[in-house]
Amino acid sequence: MSGVLSLTRMPTSGPRRLLVLGVGLLGIMSVVRLVTGYDDLTSSGTIGAALRLTVPILLAGLAGLWAERVGILNIGIEGMMILGTWFGAFGAWKFGPWIGLLLAVVGGMLGGAIHAVATIRFNIDQVISGVVMNLLALYGMRYLSELAFDGVPQGGISQSPPQRGAIPRIDAPFLSGGWSTPDILGWFEERGWFLIGDLAGIVRGLTTNLSLASLLAVLLVPASAWVLWRTTFGLRLRSSGESPESAESLGVDVIRIRYLGLLISGGFAGLGGGFLAIVSSSYYRQGQTAGRGFIGLATMIFGNWRPSGVLGGAAVFGYSEGLKLVAGGSVTGLFLFIAIVASLVLVASVVARRSRRGVTALITTGVAMLAYLTVDEVPESLTQSLPYVVTLVVLATASQRLRPPARAGVPYRPGGSH
């Protein structure tokens, strides 16, 4: 009971709240792991896979964030990612993986530039431009593949030859056994103690066999937050998405800022595509992006147009995908996790007399518990749609809490009314 009370009296904001919440959720997960025996719920293997699956979604989400923060919808992220996979794989095949990643960024920026010219210079509908962007990239890269990869050894109409070398991977010293130091976290993970074992597994998963590209991608989250919220340039960027007239009246070149925002957005999407081709795989394959651009768009929405929120959303999807990949059977453990969390929310709502939230929590608890007790194996086909269902539920239930940039999607012409 005291745990519940502490939940209701939680500090309302700041890092302490996050810490309390994080430790609490991890504790619940640990209980679930010990009860069900699904050790893979927090194993380093799962977390490592989760990170690799998180990165492309994260980059796609950041691509959406950068575009919408300057006031342009980017439905074309998927297409820009396709450009990134093709250019990335081409570069990695011809010149090596780092040049590949660089070319992936350039490819994505090319897409961003087309979207920018269409929507800013020619003022066409942003959704239309995005949709056409996706088709143009899809078929354009199919055309180029047939020219560049067909007839090359190990290449084909829909597949590039494998790359030269790979992006280096590192193990953290002392924590995860890098530089032939002892694998301390591994020792703790094997013991499987409550909370400590889980924490060790998670940190070890994040620091073992870590691709430098993943590290770079994750660092782009604080970098985006810093640029957007702590620099003058970022203030101009955001003001162009919130109130372009005011920005212009204060001397900001809104048009230039919007071009830059879309170039950055395309670069992020391209890097995400490059990651898929170069790190997750070692060659370009048709259909490699598999809708991740749209999942990124989803994480941007319920990440509330903030970099940390995007990271959180991408991590949730990456984790559920990773768990499915490493230990498909463990997924049912998540139902128990959801049931416990929802029941705690239920108790907290009763204490705080929030009836509406209480009812939602009650239903969630019931459904999740029922699912845990009855479902043996979650059909692969249905779990695929999880990110999209979650997005619709969040949009339908919590849209008042979401705060998109005020003018995202509204065309802007400088100089007032026309």
Added chain:
Amino acid sequence: MTERERPGGLAGLLSRITTGSDATALRTSLTTVGSSLAAVLIALTISALLLAVTGKNPFDAYATIIETGASGNKLLEMLRRATPLIFSATAVAIGFKMLIFNIGVEGQYLFAALIAAEAGSRVSLPMVLHIPFILLVAMIAGAFWASIAGVLKVRKNVHEVISTIMLNYIALSVIQWMFDNFFRDDEIEGLNIKTTLLPESARMPDIVDGRLNGMFIVALATVAGFWVLVYRSRFGFRLRASGFNATAAETAGISARTMTIIAMVLSGAVAGMIAMSSVLGEAYAYGPNATPIGFGFAGITVALLGRNHPVGIVVAALLFGFLDSTSAELQLADVPNSIVKVMQSIIVLTVVIVNEATIRRLNERTAEQARAQLAGAAA
């Protein structure tokens, strides 16, 4: 009705929608057609440059396309390929008339194809009833899936672009799940898995044996129905009024919420028929590898190229159908046939851009004239 009570507001709307006198209307539509043609030419030039840059001779490629067209034996294939495009573009255009962007046509028609194919194989009816029954089921299934986005928009204010994108992917999952667990015919093995084959009574008769089936006629009838409904009926007027200016229409008693739901349902119902030429006339079933995909997005491009107008849609669908029909010849001429799809995307992009520029120029000219008149009156 409320329309009779407030004739002033509606008359004002009407005059704005029909854009004044016949002469101006004629000039506008001529400008429209002219700028579209110019845009297609620009797009063909860009595509030629693309071909040249990638080391293919654009003249050879275009000569192949023109020869294929001139030989005339692709006529039926063009019509066959245009059929689903007409449905899909009409579905998209119904939404556009209400300023609703239905990106979810893809999910709606695949969902409808599965449900309709399964329902059709479960009943036995005479042909005159069986085919209409399947078409009806397809329309209801498509409308159902589209209505989810409509309800989310009206009740929860979720933008339809986001919800239909998400619903596309959810549809793919649901379809795969239903197909694998319930609807798959276990006797059909290998790669070509399908639902149970439709009986003879459910197979759409061919217009030309084995090359074009009756769904082409249904497509033309649907686009004609779209014209009557949107341009000649009271409902269509309300639909367009609501899309043109929701607030003004609201004061005239036209509920934007109702119109949103109806537009979405109609759009989904037409979308439901996209795959029917395959389900009823070619594969006689739904199958993950048998039912064609991608028509939802292709429909958006055709609707944009045809400017959401019934005639424009048919012309654009025929153009795209023709371009698609040349892909085998292009491949033989050593040009990757995906260039056709690239060309189509470029055509749409340039048409939309040129269209936007034309509209802006027309508006600027009108504003200029008004300013001149005002200045004259003042002097």
